[in-house]
Amino acid sequence: MNEKDLVLDLKNLVVRYETEGGIVRAVNGLDLQIRRGTSVGLVGETGAGKTTTALALLRLVPDPPGVVECERMELDGHDLLSMSESELEKIRGKDISMIFQDPMTALNPVFTVGEQIAESIYLHEDVSYAEAQKRAAEMLEMVGIPGERAAEYPFQFSGGMKQRVVIAIALACRPKLLIADEPTTALDVTIQAQVLDLMQNLRRQYQTSLIMITHDLGIVAEICDEVAVMYAGNIVEKGTLEDVFLRTKHPYTEGLFNSIPYIKDRRAMLTPIYGLPPDPTRLPEGCAFRPRCPYAGDDCTQPQTAHRISDTHYVRCSAYYSRPGFHIKRGADNP
Amino acid sequence: MGRYIVRRILLMIPVFLGVSLVVFFLMDLAPGDIVAFMAPQEATEEEIEQLRKELGLDGPLIQRYFRYMGNLLRGDFGMSLSMKQPVIDVFKARFPATAKLAFGSIIVAMLISVPLGIAAATHHRSWLDGFSMVTAMLGVSMPSFWLGLLLIILFALRLGWLPSGGIHGFSSVILPAITLGAGQAGHLTRITRSSMLEVIRQDYVRTARAKGVSERVVIYKHALKNALIPIITIFGSTLGNAFGGAVAIETVFAWPGVGRLTVFAINHRDIPLATGCIMLFTMIMTVTMLLVDIAYAYADPRIKARYSQ
Amino acid sequence: MATEQRKYSLDEIRAYKKRSLAAEVWRNYKKSPSAMVGLFVVLLLIIVAIIAQFTFDYSKDIVQQNVRNRLQPPSANHPFGTDQYGRDIFIRVLYGAKYSLSVGIVSVAISCAVGSTLGLIAGYFGGAVENLILRFCEIFMGIPSVLLGIAIMAAFGQSLWVLMLATGLVYVPMFARTARAAVLPVRDQEYIEAAHVCGLNDFQIIFGHVLPNSMAPIIVQVTMGVANGILTASHLSFLGLGVPVPAPEWGAMLSSGREFIRDYPYLTFFPGLAIMITVLAFNLVGDGLRDALDPRLKQ
Numbered sequence: 028m029n030e031k032d033l034v035l036d037l038k039n040l041v042v043r044y045e046t047e048g049g050i051v052r053a054v055n056g057l058d059l060q061i062r063r064g065t066s067v068g069l070v071g072e073t074g075a076g077k078t079t080t081a082l083a084l085l086r087l088v089p090d091p092p093g094v095v096e097c098e099r100m101e102l103d104g105h106d107l108l109s110m111s112e113s114e115l116e117k118i119r120g121k122d123i124s125m126i127f128q129d130p131m132t133a134l135n136p137v138f139t140v141g142e143q144i145a146e147s148i149y150l151h152e153d154v155s156y157a158e159a160q161k162r163a164a165e166m167l168e169m170v171g172i173p174g175e176r177a178a179e180y181p182f183q184f185s186g187g188m189k190q191r192v193v194i195a196i197a198l199a200c201r202p203k204l205l206i207a208d209e210p211t212t213a214l215d216v217t218i219q220a221q222v223l224d225l226m227q228n229l230r231r232q233y234q235t236s237l238i239m240i241t242h243d244l245g246i247v248a249e250i251c252d253e254v255a256v257m258y259a260g261n262i263v264e265k266g267t268l269e270d271v272f273l274r275t276k277h278p279y280t281e282g283l284f285n286s287i288p289y290i291k292d293r294r295a296m297l298t299p300i301y302g303l304p305p306d307p308t309r310l311p312e313g314c315a316f317r318p319r320c321p322y323a324g325d326d327c328t329q330p331q332t333a334h335r336i337s338d339t340h341y342v343r344c345s346a347y348y349s350r351p352g353f354h355i356k357r358g359a360d361n362p
Numbered sequence: 363m364g365r366y367i368v369r370r371i372l373l374m375i376p377v378f379l380g381v382s383l384v385v386f387f388l389m390d391l392a393p394g395d396i397v398a399f400m401a402p403q404e405a406t407e408e409e410i411e412q413l414r415k416e417l418g419l420d421g422p423l424i425q426r427y428f429r430y431m432g433n434l435l436r437g438d439f440g441m442s443l444s445m446k447q448p449v450i451d452v453f454k455a456r457f458p459a460t461a462k463l464a465f466g467s468i469i470v471a472m473l474i475s476v477p478l479g480i481a482a483a484t485h486h487r488s489w490l491d492g493f494s495m496v497t498a499m500l501g502v503s504m505p506s507f508w509l510g511l512l513l514i515i516l517f518a519l520r521l522g523w524l525p526s527g528g529i530h531g532f533s534s535v536i537l538p539a540i541t542l543g544a545g546q547a548g549h550l551t552r553i554t555r556s557s558m559l560e561v562i563r564q565d566y567v568r569t570a571r572a573k574g575v576s577e578r579v580v581i582y583k584h585a586l587k588n589a590l591i592p593i594i595t596i597f598g599s600t601l602g603n604a605f606g607g608a609v610a611i612e613t614v615f616a617w618p619g620v621g622r623l624t625v626f627a628i629n630h631r632d633i634p635l636a637t638g639c640i641m642l643f644t645m646i647m648t649v650t651m652l653l654v655d656i657a658y659a660y661a662d663p664r665i666k667a668r669y670s671q
Numbered sequence: 672m673a674t675e676q677r678k679y680s681l682d683e684i685r686a687y688k689k690r691s692l693a694a695e696v697w698r699n700y701k702k703s704p705s706a707m708v709g710l711f712v713v714l715l716l717i718i719v720a721i722i723a724q725f726t727f728d729y730s731k732d733i734v735q736q737n738v739r740n741r742l743q744p745p746s747a748n749h750p751f752g753t754d755q756y757g758r759d760i761f762i763r764v765l766y767g768a769k770y771s772l773s774v775g776i777v778s779v780a781i782s783c784a785v786g787s788t789l790g791l792i793a794g795y796f797g798g799a800v801e802n803l804i805l806r807f808c809e810i811f812m813g814i815p816s817v818l819l820g821i822a823i824m825a826a827f828g829q830s831l832w833v834l835m836l837a838t839g840l841v842y843v844p845m846f847a848r849t850a851r852a853a854v855l856p857v858r859d860q861e862y863i864e865a866a867h868v869c870g871l872n873d874f875q876i877i878f879g880h881v882l883p884n885s886m887a888p889i890i891v892q893v894t895m896g897v898a899n900g901i902l903t904a905s906h907l908s909f910l911g912l913g914v915p916v917p918a919p920e921w922g923a924m925l926s927s928g929r930e931f932i933r934d935y936p937y938l939t940f941f942p943g944l945a946i947m948i949t950v951l952a953f954n955l956v957g958d959g960l961r962d963a964l965d966p967r968l969k970q
Contacts, residue, residue: 085571087571087572112577113576116574117574118574119571120572120573127565127568127572129565134566134569135569135570135587136566136662136664137588137661143569146570146575147573180663180664182663196569376806377809377813378813380807380813384810384811385822388823389825389826390826393828499951499955500951502950502954503898503951503954505905505906505909505922507925508939508943508944511925511929511943512940514932519932519933602812602815603815603816606815607817609817610817610910614929624818628821628822628825628912629911636825640814643814643815644814644815644818647813647815
């Protein structure tokens with residue numbers, strides 16, 4: 028892999044929230060590399076640390092109570108860790124931007140949508156405000172909203188329309204990396220598909236890399252090149268779409284797939300993952316999935332490291348090197 | 363928007379009728395026969411009754427109320443017994459002083475509370491937050507007339523920087539306005555802070571930050587414009603408090619306004635003057651609150667749109 | 672049989688539920704130092720008012736004039752000095768606590784009883800009743816509170832009881848609106864519907880189900896109301912429309928000390944300080960209670 032091709036290079040990211048009720052360990056030593064133009068799905072349950080990871084990339088984890096530690100955080104070769112606040116402001120919205128989960132609350136109710144898109148353009152590009160407003164109207168057209176609606180306020184738009192506006196804001200300056208945090212969770216299923224298509228098209232057009240945060244494996248299959256499965260603040264399995272979907276290696280990933288209804292056999296019982304995600308203030312020692320894992324053994328209390336399956340496929344499960352011949356059921360079908 | 367304003371004005375009419383009934387009835391209960399009180403000592407019973415008729419103070423309560431309201435519609439609030447002048451003229455002469463005081467106090471309150479509330483919210487749980495909350499709590503709890511006296515002792519009597527009373531130019535409005543503004547500032551600081559704390563947790567503030575908007579612009583443009591909405595909604599009651607508080611403050615600073623006039627009227631059993639003062643006071647407040655509500659509708663596009671349809 | 676499996680009677684469960692809720696509120700309340708200070712001061716003031724009532728003789732210690740002793744500065748003998756009639760200000764301030772406290776508490780009892788009932792009825796029944804009550808509140812809120820107080824004092828004459836009544840009536844609309852706002856979200860809950868289905872009448876539902884679930888804002892309003900009531904009453908007394916002289920009401924003491932402000936500022940200083948500390952203490956308790964009753968609101 029060519030170093031220059033990396034849009035994002037993240038090594039050993041740790042985020043914790045130091046609250047009255049204890050230290051919440053949200054992200055625990057996460058590594059993530061994203062190549063130019065690719066899209067990575069970040070999958071996991073609520074509370075797995077997906078949104079925190081995204082906020083850490085924008086350097087927007089609220090401090091206090093949040094504390095961010097990281098070995099390396101580079102965006103297109105620029106070190107985000109050593110940047111001052113004003114340097115970060117130049118990067119945010121321009122090189123890296125984010126689409127938030129709930130379009131109903133993501134837009135400021137007292138400014139017109141045109142003003143909100145134009146603000147981003149005016150901040151980052153050397154244009155007059157009138158020009159920025161013109162560009163904002165063009166952006167609206169791009170996301171399928173008539174440009175003259177730029178003068179309207181967010182409450183005059185439906186949920187799906189608002190999400191289009193949010194996408195317009197995020198893509199207004201053609202960022203190198205776009206983080207989409209469950210962009211369709213709050214939308215109707217029919218609108219979901221439209222919004223996803225729109226994102227895909229614009230992303231290809233602008234050569235933007237994408238981190239798609241979701242808990243919907245269907246969305247991942249549809250638009251992602253690579254998948255990273257998160258559990259308790261860490262990536263437990265990472266690989267190409269085929270690696271993770273067809274050659275599943277981690278017991279947690281297997282559990283996720285077993286929880287999906289199988290369309291060819293509608294009478295089949297779902298196999299849920301038993302138990303609950305761990306309390307992030309009291310993570311178990313070693314593998315965080317151990318208390319819920321059907322394959323758990325003595326070696327699981329050891330600190331876990333990423334185990335290489337292939338050039339593209341990594342799994343964070345000690346069973347693969349401490350128990351010779353170890354395989355999970357799903358993986359056994361596709362060795 | 364026009365329809366909204368008309369509707370609001372129509373809604374004011376029953377409220378004002380109710381106010382007039384309450385005030386008229388209460389003032390009628392006040393002990394003492396005011397006509398006998400103001401008639402010359404040697405006046406006979408008949409002369410007193412004659413005077414009562416002339417003043418329109420004869421007949422049963424309801425009859426007098428309707429007569430009063432009829433006159434009121436023509437802008438006639440009756441005659442002040444102690445000043446021998448129409449009530450409306452007496453009031454008009456004194457009102458500008460009260461208006462000056464009330465608006466001065468609100469300017470003081472705004473200048474203190476909005477920056478203090480914002481600072482407290484943006485430095486949540488810091489010493490600055492603690493300091494502004496303690497200050498606000500003291501402002502809310504302090505009797506304004508006492509603060510006024512303390513300020514007189516310090517700035518007028520000890521230091522001699524400012525006049526202790528009366529109305530002579532700008533310097534004389536400073537102490538009364540600060541006195542009256544301090545209590546309002548306490549309330550407004552608390553409201554600004556909690557409103558701001560609420561707003562800066564909103565997703566759209568995070569969206570603004572993610573766009574690369576600088577922290578200062580995030581706070582003063584994106585957050586403040588939203589946080590000001592609840593402050594504008596209570597602006598009407600703030601103004602009401604200012605007018606009400608003016609009664610005591612005008613007494614402390616010998617300020618020739620309508621608050622002191624009302625107390626004077628009550629103490630001198632000048633019932634027409636007292637009734638007129640309270641009615642006019644209430645009327646002015648109600649109209650001001652209406653104006654505030656309209657301004658509020660303009661500040662919040664959601665409400666404006668609801669009424670323009 | 673099902674009854675045999677029941678380990679606790681309904682009354683026991685109710686008692687447990689009440690106890691644990693109060694304990695929970697108290698546990699949260701204790702966390703705030705300022706709220707604890709406020710509570711301490713409130714209790715201290717109540718104790719002082721009771722002790723002063725029984726220690727001092729009203730005609731001898733409180734109102735008897737002693738011209739030879741007039742206008743003494745603060746000293747060991749007279750910690751707050753003496754007034755223009757030679758009366759000890761410290762003793763008068765201590766004795767005066769009972770006026771402020773009783774006016775504050777009785778007036779809130781009046782405004783809470785009348786206002787909350789109106790608010791509950793308005794919120795529960797809605798429609799024309801609600802409209803009528805809200806219009807009624809608007810009328811009373813339209814008149815600035817001090818002016819309304821003045822009008823009531825003028826109508827019924829000056830006495831401690833009228834002062835309580837006047838202060839209480841002034842705050843009726845505030846309670847009505849608070850109670851109504853608290854009832855609105857409760858009104859449409861399914862357990863209210865369930866109570867209807869069970870055949871409970873409106874009275875039982877309002878006081879048995881609606882009120883307990885909309886209590887928190889009313890309780891907070893009560894403590895804040897005591898503070899407001901004390902402040903409004905002292906306003907009226909200051910204007911010469913409260914408790915008649917020579918009773919050592921703080922507002923009235925402050926007012927009568929005004930003419931000596933140039934040379935004897937302590938005549939006005941100490942009564943005012945007493946008012947402020949009392950009001951502050953109740954406000955702190957109110958703040959603490961609000962946070963304790965609804966931790967989500969805590970900021």
